[in-house]
Amino acid sequence: xxxxxxxxxxxxxxxxxxxxxxxxxxxxxxxxxxxxxxxxxxxxxxxxxxxxxxxxxxxxxxxxxxxxxxxxxxxxxxxxxxxxxxxxxxxxxxxxxxxxxxxxxxxxxxxxxxxxxxxxxxxxxxxxxxxxxxxxxxxxxxxxxxxxxxxxxxxxxxxxxxxxxxxxxxxxxxxxxxxxxxxxxxxxxxxxxxxxxxxxxxxxxxxxxxxxxxxxxxxxxxxxxxxxxxxxxxxxxxxxxxxxxxxxxxxxxxxxxxxxxxxxxxxxxxxxxxxxxxxxxxxxxxxxxxxxxxxxxxxxxxxxxxxxxxxxxxxxxxxxxxxxxxxxxxxxxxxxxxxxxxxxxxxxxxxxxxxxxxxxxxxxxxxxxxxxxxxxxxxxxxxxxxxxxxxxxxxxxxxxxx
Ligand SMILES: [Ca+2]
Ligand SMILES: [Ca+2]
Ligand SMILES: [Ca+2]
Numbered sequence: 260x261x262x263x264x265x266x267x268x269x270x271x272x273x274x275x276x277x278x279x280x281x282x283x284x285x286x287x288x289x290x291x292x293x294x295x296x297x298x299x300x301x302x303x304x305x306x307x308x309x310x311x312x313x314x315x316x317x318x319x320x321x322x323x324x325x326x327x328x329x330x331x332x333x334x335x336x337x338x339x340x341x342x343x344x345x346x347x348x349x350x351x352x353x354x355x356x357x358x359x360x361x362x363x364x365x366x367x368x369x370x371x372x373x374x375x376x377x378x379x380x381x382x383x384x385x386x387x388x389x390x391x392x393x394x395x396x397x398x399x400x401x402x403x404x405x406x407x408x409x410x411x412x413x414x415x416x417x418x419x420x421x422x423x424x425x426x427x428x429x430x431x432x433x434x435x436x437x438x439x440x441x442x443x444x445x446x447x448x449x450x451x452x453x454x455x456x457x458x459x460x461x462x463x464x465x466x467x468x469x470x471x472x473x474x475x476x477x478x479x480x481x482x483x484x485x486x487x488x489x490x491x492x493x494x495x496x497x498x499x500x501x502x503x504x505x506x507x508x509x510x511x512x513x514x515x516x517x518x519x520x521x522x523x524x525x526x527x528x529x530x531x532x533x534x535x536x537x538x539x540x541x542x543x544x545x546x547x548x549x550x551x552x553x554x555x556x557x558x559x560x561x562x563x564x565x566x567x568x569x570x571x572x573x574x575x576x577x578x579x580x581x582x583x584x585x586x587x588x589x590x591x592x593x594x595x596x597x598x599x600x601x602x603x604x605x606x607x608x609x610x611x612x613x614x615x616x617x618x619x620x621x622x623x624x625x626x627x628x629x630x631x632x633x634x635x636x637x638x639x640x641x642x643x644x645x646x647x648x649x650x651x652x653x654x655x656x657x658x659x660x661x
Contacts, residue, residue: 306333309366314343314380324348324355330385333364336396340371341378344411346385346419351411354384361385361407361419365394365428374403374435382407383417389441390424397428404434406465408441408473413465416440422447423461423473426454426480434458435493439471445501448480455486458493462500462524470523472500477524479507488519495519495607500594504530505603508548515642518584521603523594528603529640536601542619543575555583555623555639567608567627569637577619580644584610585625590634602638612644 306313313331314321321343323330330345344351345361361382362371371390372380382389382405389407392400406413407423422443424433429452437460438445445461448454462472477498478487487506488495495518498505505521505528508514521528531537531548539553555573562568569585586604588595595603608631613621631637 306331306335306338309335309337311335311338313338313340320344322349324357324384326357326359328357328359329363329387330357330359330361330382331363333362333366333369335369336366337368338364338366338370339373340369340380341373343380345380345382346389347381347383347410347417351381352415352417353410354417356384356386356420358386360387360391361389363391363393364400365392365397367396367398367400369397369400370403371401372403372405372436374401376404378404380405381411383409383419385419387419388421388423388425388443388447389419389438391427392425392431393427395429398430400428400430401432401434402436403432405436407436407438408445409437409439409464409471413437414469415464416471418442418473422475425449426451426482429453431455432457436460437463437465439463439473441473443473444475444477444479444503445473445498446478446480447475448478448482448485451480451482451485453484454482456496457486457489459496461496461498463497467497470500472502472524474502476503476507476526477501477505477521479504479509481508481510482514483511484513485511486515486517488515488517490518498528499523501525504528504534506530507534509533510548512548512550514549516640517582517642518607520605520607522588522605523592524603525594527597527599527601528595536599539574541574542577552641552643555641557637557639560637562631562633565628565630567625567631567637569623569625569627569639571623571625571639573613573615573621573623573641574619575615575621575641575643577615577617580612580614581621582610582612582642582644583623583625584640584642585627586638586640587631588636588638589632590636596636602636604638604640608637 408418418440423438423441426448432455435458461477504526505524
């Protein structure tokens with residue numbers, strides 16, 4: 260174990276390929292509970308090469324906290340950052356902020372966390388973003404099963420001051436993380452493409468229970484062709500309690516939003532248009548964010564003896580198939596019931612696939628046998644099946660169940 264503190268330059272600056280760094284404490288004292296003050300404006304670890312492993316198993320975790328700039332900077336491929344504490348103390352329960360980003364990487368096949376609980380990084384308490392990736396060459400990199408903005412238990416807030424993850428690269432998978440209690444958005448994107456966001460708790464603790472909302476949106480920005488959630492086991496995200504929207508996309512097309520639990524966010528569950536709902540247009544010829552996909556209309560919704568029956572209609576592009584998902588919002592989750600009559604989707608009830616006719620029209624009937632409560636709201640989304648789909652979400656107070 261090394262104590263790497265009070266250096267005039269980077270704690271470690273690796274220009275070689277290959278290597279492992281284990282059990283170090285960087286910029287803290289030997290007990291790992293206080294930062295060592297100094298005037299060093301360098302970073303802990305600069306990796307300008309490939310195939311470096313930072314941390315592995317028990318007792319091999321690095322403590323990377325209290326630095327004047329970033330915690331870890333990676334400009335290379337196939338590096339692994341596993342089981343480190345970055346921006347927190349040795350116990351993982353209080354902040355020792357790095358003054359810059361916790362982990363920054365540019366390069367392909369980099370791994371932040373390995374998907375296991377043992378390999379999880381705690382990336383919290385930093386004075387900037389938790390994780391930032393950038394550039395055109397971030398393909399196949401993964402951010403798996405980390406705690407970003409919460410403590411080592413996953414239950415208490417230790418937010419990074421800005422966003423949890425800032426994505427300025429493409430083809431990155433963000434899966435099974437807790438991304439909560441950060442000062443900006445949970446995930447912020449900027450003109451990126453084809454990234455996958457699945458199985459994350461965004462704005463809530465590791466158990467999916469207590470409110471640890473991010474102070475902006477759950478996911479906000481500009482991106483194309485992304486997959487947010489999915490129909491497979493473990494693929495939907497929980498996006499709740501965030502101060503602005505659940506998902507707030509400024510621009511970009513072909514983003515699919517499937518089967519996520521989105522509720523109790525300050526504004527809309529999903530916003531394609533600067534925080535105001537989009538309106539439907541005949542044949543859905545309009546363009547813009549996610550091509551302003553039309554939403555389904557719930558015409559009737561009735562519930563008796565544990566049987567919910569929903570009948571709806573839909574108009575979009577002619578002769579295409581759409582995947583309609585039906586959600587409910589519990590009446591007690593007041594943050595999901597928006598003044599606009601549009602809302603959020605707390606619990607997925609099920610789905611139907613419909614095909615529009617030559618006029619772009621389709622109708623649907625959905626039945627559901629499990630319990631919904633009087634006063635709950637029913638809402639729906641539509642996602643195009645045949646190409647990279649779009650999604651939209653509507654809750655209408657008229658279909659409150661009495
Ligand atoms: Ca809301
Ligand atoms: Ca439209
Ligand atoms: Ca359209």
